[in-house]
Amino acid sequence: MLYSKSFIKTKRETPRGVNSINQALLERGSFIYQVGSGIFSYLPLGYRVYEKVRQIIVEELSSIGCEEVALPILHPAELWKKTGRFDEIGDELFKIGGNEPEFVLAMTHEEVVTPLAKIKIQSAADLPFSLNQISKKIRNEVRPRGGLIRLKEFNMQDAYSFHATEEQLDQTFTDFVGAYKKIFERTGIKAIMTEASDPGIMGGSDSKEFMVINPAGEARVLICPKCNRAYAFENAPKNNKCPEDNESLKEEKGIELAHIFKLGTKYSEKFDLSFTDSDGKTQPVLMGCYGIGLDRLIAAVVEESHDEAGIIWPKEIAPFAAYLIDLEGSQGKKVYDELTNKGLEILFDDRDVSAGVKFADADLLGIPIRLTISSKTLEQESIELKKRSEKETKLVKLSAINEILK
Amino acid sequence: MLYSKSFIKTKRETPRGVNSINQALLERGSFIYQVGSGIFSYLPLGYRVYEKVRQIIVEELSSIGCEEVALPILHPAELWKKTGRFDEIGDELFKIGGNEPEFVLAMTHEEVVTPLAKIKIQSAADLPFSLNQISKKIRNEVRPRGGLIRLKEFNMQDAYSFHATEEQLDQTFTDFVGAYKKIFERTGIKAIMTEASDPGIMGGSDSKEFMVINPAGEARVLICPKCNRAYAFENAPKNNKCPEDNESLKEEKGIELAHIFKLGTKYSEKFDLSFTDSDGKTQPVLMGCYGIGLDRLIAAVVEESHDEAGIIWPKEIAPFAAYLIDLEGSQGKKVYDELTNKGLEILFDDRDVSAGVKFADADLLGIPIRLTISSKTLEQESIELKKRSEKETKLVKLSAINEILK
Numbered sequence: 111m112l113y114s115k116s117f118i119k120t121k122r123e124t125p126r127g128v129n130s131i132n133q134a135l136l137e138r139g140s141f142i143y144q145v146g147s148g149i150f151s152y153l154p155l156g157y158r159v160y161e162k163v164r165q166i167i168v169e170e171l172s173s174i175g176c177e178e179v180a181l182p183i184l185h186p187a188e189l190w191k192k193t194g195r196f197d198e199i200g201d202e203l204f205k206i207g208g209n210e211p212e213f214v215l216a217m218t219h220e221e222v223v224t225p226l227a228k229i230k231i232q233s234a235a236d237l238p239f240s241l242n243q244i245s246k247k248i249r250n251e252v253r254p255r256g257g258l259i260r261l262k263e264f265n266m267q268d269a270y271s272f273h274a275t276e277e278q279l280d281q282t283f284t285d286f287v288g289a290y291k292k293i294f295e296r297t298g299i300k301a302i303m304t305e306a307s308d309p310g311i312m313g314g315s316d317s318k319e320f321m322v323i324n325p326a327g328e329a330r331v332l333i334c335p336k337c338n339r340a341y342a343f344e345n346a347p348k349n350n351k352c353p354e355d356n357e358s359l360k361e362e363k364g365i366e367l368a369h370i371f372k373l374g375t376k377y378s379e380k381f382d383l384s385f386t387d388s389d390g391k392t393q394p395v396l397m398g399c400y401g402i403g404l405d406r407l408i409a410a411v412v413e414e415s416h417d418e419a420g421i422i423w424p425k426e427i428a429p430f431a432a433y434l435i436d437l438e439g440s441q442g443k444k445v446y447d448e449l450t451n452k453g454l455e456i457l458f459d460d461r462d463v464s465a466g467v468k469f470a471d472a473d474l475l476g477i478p479i480r481l482t483i484s485s486k487t488l489e490q491e492s493i494e495l496k497k498r499s500e501k502e503t504k505l506v507k508l509s510a511i512n513e514i515l516k
Numbered sequence: 517m518l519y520s521k522s523f524i525k526t527k528r529e530t531p532r533g534v535n536s537i538n539q540a541l542l543e544r545g546s547f548i549y550q551v552g553s554g555i556f557s558y559l560p561l562g563y564r565v566y567e568k569v570r571q572i573i574v575e576e577l578s579s580i581g582c583e584e585v586a587l588p589i590l591h592p593a594e595l596w597k598k599t600g601r602f603d604e605i606g607d608e609l610f611k612i613g614g615n616e617p618e619f620v621l622a623m624t625h626e627e628v629v630t631p632l633a634k635i636k637i638q639s640a641a642d643l644p645f646s647l648n649q650i651s652k653k654i655r656n657e658v659r660p661r662g663g664l665i666r667l668k669e670f671n672m673q674d675a676y677s678f679h680a681t682e683e684q685l686d687q688t689f690t691d692f693v694g695a696y697k698k699i700f701e702r703t704g705i706k707a708i709m710t711e712a713s714d715p716g717i718m719g720g721s722d723s724k725e726f727m728v729i730n731p732a733g734e735a736r737v738l739i740c741p742k743c744n745r746a747y748a749f750e751n752a753p754k755n756n757k758c759p760e761d762n763e764s765l766k767e768e769k770g771i772e773l774a775h776i777f778k779l780g781t782k783y784s785e786k787f788d789l790s791f792t793d794s795d796g797k798t799q800p801v802l803m804g805c806y807g808i809g810l811d812r813l814i815a816a817v818v819e820e821s822h823d824e825a826g827i828i829w830p831k832e833i834a835p836f837a838a839y840l841i842d843l844e845g846s847q848g849k850k851v852y853d854e855l856t857n858k859g860l861e862i863l864f865d866d867r868d869v870s871a872g873v874k875f876a877d878a879d880l881l882g883i884p885i886r887l888t889i890s891s892k893t894l895e896q897e898s899i900e901l902k903k904r905s906e907k908e909t910k911l912v913k914l915s916a917i918n919e920i921l922k
Contacts, residue, residue, distance in 0.1 A: 117583055117645065119636050143632050146592040151632055154583035154647070161584075177523055177560035178567075183589065184654055184669045186552040206612055226549050226557055230525050239523065241560070246652065248590055263590045 111430065112446075113459045113471075117154045120471050131326060132412040133257025135421050139475050141429075148254025148262035150405075155475070158429035160265070163404055164244055166296045166426060167267045174285040176242045176269055181219045181226075183246055187211050189221040193380045199311055204250050215248040218312070220373070220399065223270045224381040231272065231395060233386050238278040240271035244404070256326055258409035259365060265404040272378075273396040274385055279372055283316075286400045290320055290368055293402065298424025299411055301367055304331060304342045312399065314373040320402075321364035326413040329366045332359035340364075365410045366403075373397040421476030422498050430457040431515045433477040435468045437484040445483060445493070445508065454515050456481075473498070479515060517836065518852075519865045523560045526877050537732060538818040539663025541827050545881050547835075554660025554668035556811075561881070564835035566671070569810055570650055572702045572832060573673045580691040582648040582675055587625045587632075589652055593617050595627040599786045605717055610656050621654040624717075626779070626805065629676045630787040637678065637801060639792050644684040646677035650810070662732055664815035665771060671810040678784075679802040680791060685778055689722075692806045696726055696774055699808065704830025705817055707773055710737060710748045720779040726808075727770035732819040735772045738765035746770075771816045772809075779803040827882030828904050836863040837921045839883040841874045843890040851889060851899070851914065860921050862887075879904070885921060 117140065124134040136142045141156030152160050168178065187205065190196035196203070196214065205211035216222070223241060230236055244267045251262045258264075269286070273279040287303065294301035301320045319342055321331055330343035334352035341347065341359065350359050375394040378384065383395045408427075415422045423429070431454050436442025446458040457477060459468045472480045482494040482503075492505040495514065506514060523546065530540040542548045547562030558566050574584065593611065596602035602609070602620065611617035622628070629647060636642055650673045657668045664670075675692070679685040693709065700707035707726045725748055727737050736749035740758035747753065747765065756765050781800040784790065789801045814833075821828045829835070837860050842848025852864040863883060865874045878886045888900040888909075898911040901920065912920060 115581070115645075117585075117636055117647065140635065143635065145588050145595075145628055145632075146590075149588045149590055149592070151588060151628065152586040153632075154585055157584050157586055160586065175521070178563050179523075179560055180558040180563055180566065180671075182551055182555045182557060182669045183652060184552075184555055186555070189551075204612060206610060208614075222551055222557065226551075226559075229546065229549065230523055239521075241523065246589060263588045265586075 111455075111457050113457060113461050116457070118471075118475070120474055122470075128257075130255070130257035130259070130409075131416065132259070132409040135412055135416055135474070135476075136257065136408075139421060142258070146262075148251050148260070150258065150261070150263075155429050156408075159408055159423070159427050160404060162427040162429075163297055163407060164267075167244065167293055167402060167404075168242075170289045170293045170296075171242050171267070171269060174240075174289050176240045176271075176289075179223075179241045179243050180245065181216070181222050181243050183216045183248060184213050185216055185222055187214055189225070190214050193221055193377060195221070195311065201252070202250050204248055216245075217247050217249040218399075218401075219243070219268055220270070220312075220377045220397075224377045224383050224397070227270075227272050227395070228381070228383055231383065231385050234274040234388065237272055237274040237385060237395065238282055240269055240282060240398075242267065242269035256328070256409065258405040259326065260328070261405060264406070266401050267404065268399065268401040271398040271400070272383075273398070274387070274393070276396065279396045279398055282398055283370065283372060286370055286398070287318070290370070290400070290402065294320065294367065296426050297407060297411060298426065299367070299407065299414060302331075302333075302338075302340045302364075304340045304345075306342065306345045312369075312371045312373065313376045314371045316372040318370050319366050320368040320370075321366055322410045322414060323362045324365050324410065324413050325363050326409075327363040327365035329364045331362050331364040333362055335360055365406065365413065367407055367410060368400070368402040370400045371398060373399055416476070419470070420474030423476045423478055425478050428476070428478050430455045430477045432456050432479040432481050433472040433475065434458040435465070435472065435480065435482045436460075437465055437482060438488055441483050441488060445481075445511075449511060449515070452512050454512070481511070517861075517863050519863060519867050522863070524863075524877075524881070526880055528876075534663075536661070536663035536665070536815075537822065538665070538815040541818055541822055541880070541882075542663065542814075545827060548664070552668075554657050554666065556664065556667070556669075561835050562814075565814055565829070565833050566810060568833040568835075569703055569813060570673075573650065573699055573808060573810075574648075576695040576699045576702075577648045577673070577675060580646075580695050582646045582695075585629075585647045585649050586651065587622070587628045587649050589622045589654060591620050591622055591628055593620050595631070596620050599627055599783060601627070601717065607658070608656050610654055622651075623653050623655040624805075624807075625649070625674055626676070626783045626803075630783045630789050630803070633676075633678050633801070634787070634789055637789065637791050640680040640794065643678055643680040643791060643801065644688055646675055646688060646804075648673065648675035662734070662815065664811040665732065666734070667811060670812070672807050673810065674805065674807040677804040677806070678789075679804070680793070680799070682802065685802045685804055688804055689776065689778060692776055692804070693724070696776070696806070696808065700726065700773065702832050703813060703817060704832065705773070705813065705820060708737075708739075708744075708746045708770075710746045710751075712748065712751045719782045720777045722778040724776050725772050726774040726776075727772055728816045728820060729768045730771050730816065730819050731769050732815075733769040733771035735770045737768050737770040739768055741766055771812065771819065773813055773816060774806070774808040776806045777804060779805055822882070825876070826880035829882045829884060831884050834882070834884050836861045836883045838862050838885040838887050839878040839881065840864040841871070841878065841886065841888045842866075843871055843888060844894055847889050847894060851887075855917060855921070858918050860918070887917065 204215040206213040332341045336357040378395040496503040610621040612619040677688045738747045742763040784801040902909040
């Protein structure tokens with residue numbers, strides 16, 4: 111991508127009224143644009159990051175056999191009345207249509223996915239399976255905050271699993287824990303899993319959260335300094351001591367990235383989602399659900415990985431592989447074309463602005479590698495390479511760049 | 517994909533109350549699931565088709581330099597009051613929040629994308645550019661109909677372009693016409709472009725529709741039998757004669773697939789979206805917008821491409837490349853693994869059901885190629901190949917399948 115042809119427009123200063131680090135850096139880098147309180151657009155640069163995160167999630171969930179679906183946002187109100195959540199949830203659930211609301215807007219999808227699963231399930235042989243979607247959720251959040259951390263409209267991966275036995279549910283739960291760990295590893299975030307957490311409006315028998323310990327978080331989490339086990343504050347041991355080694359737990363703030371639930375039969379009973387067992391008896395299906403907030407994950411990466419100059423994107427979710435600057439003034443386009451033709455995603459700063467402006471933008475945008483051409487580097491048929499996460503620069507042969515960026 | 521592990525569950529009969537061909541076949545094949553009137557879920561099989569359509573659109577719009585963004589669905593009502601459409605549109609626009617609605621649900625995105633474009637545009641040098649998104653739209657459609665043709669919640673590609681001059685707008689309009697033609701060609705649909713059409717609530721100086729002539733459509737279109745030019749009914753020549761050759765126009769029904777608009781300065785003036793020209797004068801930005809209905813495109817493909825036995829998917833948007841049946845009973849999994857390892861998308865019907873049931877499902881699901889293994893074909897180290905669109909079968913060497921499916 112040529113900078114001059116892109117939608118990128120950086121800002122030196124933090125926009126007024128913005129006091130969240132992720133929002134400040136993402137807005138300054140033109141990754142996102144605020145439409146209203148808790149409502150954002152992803153601009154082209156931010157959408158590239160979003161798409162990479164989405165792709166990682168799709169790959170990892172596909173690898174545990176989870177098929178993708180697309181569920182609607184506009185839900186008939188009667189489905190939510192059936193589970194009781196129409197009244198239970200209160201104002202946070204957007205209701206549409208005056209005094210007798212005909213629809214609600216999806217903040218989660220049990221009410222839609224449970225009846226849908228009926229078309230597949232007759233006997234135990236049809237179980238287990240799981241369905242995944244990545245889609246918008248809308249919630250009448252009274253206090254949106256923290257940039258992309260707490261939103262009115264947000265993007266979630268939410269998967270739902272269906273089982274004949276507790277053992278099947280346990281196995282799928284374990285599979286998802288494994289997949290989620292890989293997802294967080296690939297997106298470059300140090301997530302910890304809590305031992306148990308408050309299931310809230312979801313209900314069910316067991317739930318676990320994935321958190322990143324960070325001051326921008328709003329979740330309270332208790333950590334054992336000895337064994338590193340983490341406990342959600344609401345479900346922590348009563349004496350605030352680790353049940354494993356009796357150490358006093360230390361309170362930290364965490365950003366909640368994901369939440370997984372063993373729902374049991376709560377929803378299947380409401381919608382008569384059942385199967386016939388080997389004795390010919392009708393049994394309710396056991397369910398699980400598994401969600402990651404994509405916007406919040408992106409926010410958490412920025413909160414965790416930045417310095418005073420800007421963002422430092424982990425490699426797999428960076429919008430581009432390298433940021434190319436040509437101080438010499440004639441070879442940049444040629445190098446850009448060569449690298450681009452090799453399938454590398456390069457952002458070439460072809461603007462007629464000072465070197466200082468280019469270096470500052472390279473730091474702000476946080477592309478993992480900066481490549482700089484100068485007459486000095488060209489003399490040695492090389493290019494200067496600097497990792498965004500490191501201070502040192504080194505000279506690399508032009509012919510070797512391809513291998514390095516892979 | 518193994519049929520036994522998939523979410524596929526076909527029905528022999530058309531569900532009660534369904535009188536649309538696309539809905540009947542898509543529901544019978546478990547591509548879609550109806551959640552409410554005008555509200556559907558895509559099941560895994562349908563989602564595969566949807567994703568292929570989406571990918572084609574992204575590729576073709578990227579090739580004309582259109583960058584992708586993600587805009588919200590929940591729009592602050594004040595944005596729609598600013599353009600006047602909050603009152604103009606009436607009940608079709610979902611308004612949320614009682615007597616003083618705070619939000620509307622997006623049925624189009626001019627109100628969000630126009631202010632957003634301000635962050636990039638200062639001088640004429642920042643123009644032209646275009647932004648694309650593929651996202652949900654929600655509309656309080658009173659009479660949803662025709663399966664996926666007219667929905668309350670639907671998926672649209674909508675792009676917006678920004679220009680300094682009429683010439684730039686004309687050029688982008690031409691680029692989009694070219695991209696749209698390629699998109700329809702790749703999705704296997706015979707789309708025609710009308711000469712001009714009613715811009716409706718969008719406004720602007722010029723608009724064109726892409727239609728497929730089909731009895732399931734609800735648009736009236738007039739075609740010149742001599743030169744094949746098409747005219748939207750509302751904007752047709754007054755005497756119903758072709759202005760080119762004076763032939764009497766023939767009325768047909770069409771499914772509207774896409775609509776493109778030269779919006780001019782309608783929205784940029786409302787939001788003060790302007791640039792400074794070379795004389796230092798402030799000028800309003802010229803805009804265009806370009807939309808394809810993805811669900812409707814899928815519906816149109818099914819309406820156009822089916823027979824009494826089921827759907828006939830065009831190759832590029834088929835959920836799988838081939839449907840594999842093993843009558844011999846021992847070699848299927850091996851052939852499946854071989855083809856899958858070569859990166860081919862194969863649906864292997866590994867169920868313990870009769871050959872007749874398998875052949876019927878293969879026809880209903882409409883996978884372009886059916887591959888059948890029998891002891892007879894194995895004797896010749898071959899496999900029986902039948903195209904879904906043809907009656908004949910032929911024997912193909914196992915070693916050659918890879919090439920054929922590519």
